[in-house]
Amino acid sequence: MKTDNENKGKLTTRGKTVLASVLAVLALASVLALAGCGSAADAVKGAAGDAASTEAGQSQARTLEQIKQSGTINIGVFTDKAPFGYVDGNGTYQGYDVVFANRLAQDLGVKASFVATDAANRVPYLESNKVDVILANFTVTDERAQKVDFAEPYMKVSLGVVSPTSKSITSVEALAGKTLIVTKGTTAETYFEKNHPDVTLQKYDQYADAYNALLDGRGDAFSTDNTEVLAWAKSNPGYTVGITSLGDADTIAPAVHKGNDTVRDYINQEINSLASESFFHADYAQTLEPVYGDDVNVDDIVVEGGKVS
Amino acid sequence: MPGAEIVLDPSNVLRLLAGLGVTVRIGLVSVALSLPLGIACGMLMTLRNPLIRAVLRAYLEFIRIMPQLVLLYLVFFGTAGAWGWDLSGEAASVVVFSLWGAAELGDLVRGALESIPRTQYDSAYVLGMGRRQAFARVILPQAVTRLLPPAVNLATRMVKTTSLCMLIGVVELIRVGQQIIDYNRFAVPTGALWIYGSIFFLYFIVCWPLSILSRRLERRWAR
CATH class of the missing domain: 3.40.190.10 (Periplasmic binding protein-like II)
Structure with missing residues (x-):
């Protein structure tokens, strides 16, 4: 009996320590979560008070006007996926996506600031507004379309x-x-x-x-x-x-933060107006043709004016 | 062995070194911040106060259980979503690695301090030393000798783990290597082995001096 009691006693003490640790972790986690929610609520309040803002999300995506004012557009591109987005021997960004990104920035009258993204973090980059646009060979899927907004396609x-x-x-x-x-x-x-x-x-x-x-x-x-x-x-x-x-x-298309309509509309407009100069065919000739060779039908890959034939 | 030209190209070498610079910068800043934070944590962990113990225990377990990648995502993307902070990838990395270093080093400091037998304190008191003097003259020197090997081990682990920072957009050594490999994918198909070989060598020359330093100090203090 005595040993039993002792064992019980020991177990409960150890149990208590474990329980205390678990509770402490949970407490810490909930404090973090609460802090997050609280600030998010503040952010929503702030957004509601701000007449210029269009959506009451957790954090605000930059509107086209804000991007213009800042003078820089942040674009997420691949940096190690030639020939779509890569860094050449001199350390400059190149590729099919990058050529379009540069043109997008140029026509908007701002500087393009490139952010290195990977396949797995393209959605988080947009959700957290770390970038304004993703131009990283982003295939349009229903699942992704629930989290981000796709513009018109420019490739297939x-x-x-x-x-x-x-x-x-x-x-x-x-x-x-x-x-x-x-x-x-x-x-x-x-x-x-x-x-x-x-x-x-x-x-x-x-x-x-x-x-x-x-x-x-x-x-x-x-x-x-x-x-x-x-x-x-x-x-x-x-x-x-x-x-x-x-x-x-x-199809492969540019993507923006969910609900960031001003930027998406601008990109769509741009894609439509670039069709008159066959921009993506020129882009193909410059970046993809050297890799794919000339026996490929360009129209199997390039989408002009957002219209998939 | 073909493909060596990829690591002989001066612009590739310079870019790899620039990548190494970013790796070392994140590593060193994090280690430097971890040292005071970790020592403070460790000393607090030896206190009997149950509240302080529970909080530090929770902090340590949280950092230990979470994969570093999850912590990086939490700090980089999470703070942007919740508070609208626009931390750069490098800043987020330093925050995560400092928190990690402080927690792990804290536990090492606690272990080292608690491993000094009670008799050492008593002997010091018997010789007429005060609490502070006993700690500084008797306990600390012994604890530091025991602490050094695992602490250097932790520092090298931190430097190596900075490779994860590329997943939050930091262009560090591994990412630069991948960019060079990909750019030369058709021109130098065997380049990957050479680039990764060079990366191995660069990590080695960063981490090896740390090991040498700790061995030297250990030997000197052993005398």
């Missing part, structure tokens, strides 16, 4: 199929009964499983493995985003992209 991606030039595959029909290499979890995998069950799929985890499989002749062709296979084929002689555009095209 669909699937491409690359195969050895000697046994080039130029149509989906030619793939019947053949072995197609795909990367797991990509749109190519789901597209072929659903629409072309007669094609034998060989799946790999990594892009590098899939490309090696193609090089070794373990499959007849490889399919993934057309922009990706086009760039790869250009640097690997002996391989061509026989099918450059397959399946439903996803």
